[in-house]
Amino acid sequence: MTTSSTTLFVAHGKVPSIANVRENAMRIGYRLDFPEGFELTDKEHSLWLPVVIDGTESGFDYGIFPISEFSDPLGETMAALAADADSALDFGARGQQSLKTMTIVQRAICDLSGAQGLWEGEFLSADEMIEFSDATLAAIGSDPQPASDPRPALEPARPASRLPDDYFKNIGKTLLLTVVLAALAWMFIYVMGTYFAPEGT
Numbered sequence: 001m002t003t004s005s006t007t008l009f010v011a012h013g014k015v016p017s018i019a020n021v022r023e024n025a026m027r028i029g030y031r032l033d034f035p036e037g038f039e040l041t042d043k044e045h046s047l048w049l050p051v052v053i054d055g056t057e058s059g060f061d062y063g064i065f066p067i068s069e070f071s072d073p074l075g076e077t078m079a080a081l082a083a084d085a086d087s088a089l090d091f092g093a094r095g096q097q098s099l100k101t102m103t104i105v106q107r108a109i110c111d112l113s114g115a116q117g118l119w120e121g122e123f124l125s126a127d128e129m130i131e132f133s134d135a136t137l138a139a140i141g142s143d144p145q146p147a148s149d150p151r152p153a154l155e156p157a158r159p160a161s162r163l164p165d166d167y168f169k170n171i172g173k174t175l176l177l178t179v180v181l182a183a184l185a186w187m188f189i190y191v192m193g194t195y196f197a198p199e200g201t
Contacts, residue, residue: 004092004102005119006091006117007090007117008129009070009088009117014113015064015089015109016108022034030053030104031054032051032053032101034049035050040064043064049061051101059094060099061090061092061094062091062092063090064087064088064090067086067087069088077123080116080123103137104133106133107134107137110126
């Protein structure tokens with residue numbers, strides 16, 4: 001898992017509706033808009049979920065699957081889960097704005113359903129997830145700069161090379177000197193041909 005990846009565990013019947021998630025988010029000051037007709041229990045959905053937060057396009061990776069498909073080789077997570085938890089809600093963020101949006105949704109789910117979470121291998125109760133979410137949102141709020149993009153940055157445009165201030169002046173001098181030398185050479189050839197040419201018979 002990465003720092004922007006989290007899994008929530010909850011009973012399928014307790015997964016809140018999108019309407020309730022939106023209402024919960026509004027109570028802490030955020031407006032979320034999801035694709036029309038989408039619900040968190042939609043098993044047909046996978047990967048990127050577009051979400052508009054406060055009028056800005058955002059989103060995150062999302063998928064829901066049976067908890068029996070969750071990989072937990074040590075069995076520690078399974079042992080700590082609530083008895084009725086049968087679904088795993090998998091989240092992944094792509095950048096800081098995505099992380100913010102995802103965190104708000106996760107916080108709402110935990111607040112509304114008591115969902116437990118797994119982040120960086122650490123199991124968190126619903127209350128701990130809410131506290132962790134609040135700390136994440138506070139950290140993002142204090143650092144509004146976007147997170148580093150994993151894609152390679154484009155090289156900055158190189159400034160156009162600037163010619164020296166006396167470039168054209170030097171070119172002019174060179175051309176003038178060339179013309180003068182050519183004129184002198186022509187005069188020399190003319191004089192030599194006129195006064196030193198052999199006399200005709």
